[in-house]
């Protein structure tokens with residue numbers, strides 16, 4: 001196992017000052033469009049941590065992203081019960097995980113998640129369960145509901161140069 005998921009203190013990647021980008025997503029289809037745009041730039045080793053409460057839109061975002069990358073169309077069920085679903089894309093394997101039921105980071109390691117962080121594209125719901133195996137190089141997406149039923153506020157944060165291009169690529 002490499003050290004990419006270790007804390008910034010011990011990691012072998014360059015951790016820079018946190019960068020933030022906020023946006024409003026006015027409908028499920030706006031969220032799907034953003035997911036497709038982000039999906040198009042992903043490579044193996046990229047980890048997206050999807051946070052926010054129940055019904056915030058994490059699975060909707062992940063499903064839209066995965067469907068835009070699938071080589072052959074297939075259903076994208078929520079991994080609530082299976083914990084992990086894997087998919088083949090043109091750029092390699094993609095892991096979609098929902099860690100809500102995870103008991104702790106040891107189980108994440110047993111599932112092979114920490115290895116997948118280095119070899120696959122990973123979309124992780126309820127990433128707070130990862131605790132000290134949270135990859136410092138990840139892109140964090142925090143979804144929040146608003147007073148309007150179909151609207152979400154999304155906050156993107158990151159600490160590695162890998163994601164700096166989002167400041168120009170995103171709408």
Ligand SMILES: Nc1ncnc2c1ncn2[C@@H]1O[C@H](COP(=O)(O)OP(=O)(O)OP(=O)(O)O)[C@@H](O)[C@H]1O
Nearest residue numbers: 025027028031054055056057058059060150151152
């Ligand atoms: N702008 C929006 N973006 C994303 N989803 C939206 C938006 N507006 C409404 N929704 C709806 O909110 C719901 C989000 O459900 P979803 O399963 O994605 O939540 P979740 O964050 O994965 O919750 P859980 O923690 O239970 O897994 C969907 O029914 C979706 O259609």
Ligand SMILES: [Mg+2]
Nearest residue numbers: 058059078125
């Ligand atoms: Mg979900």
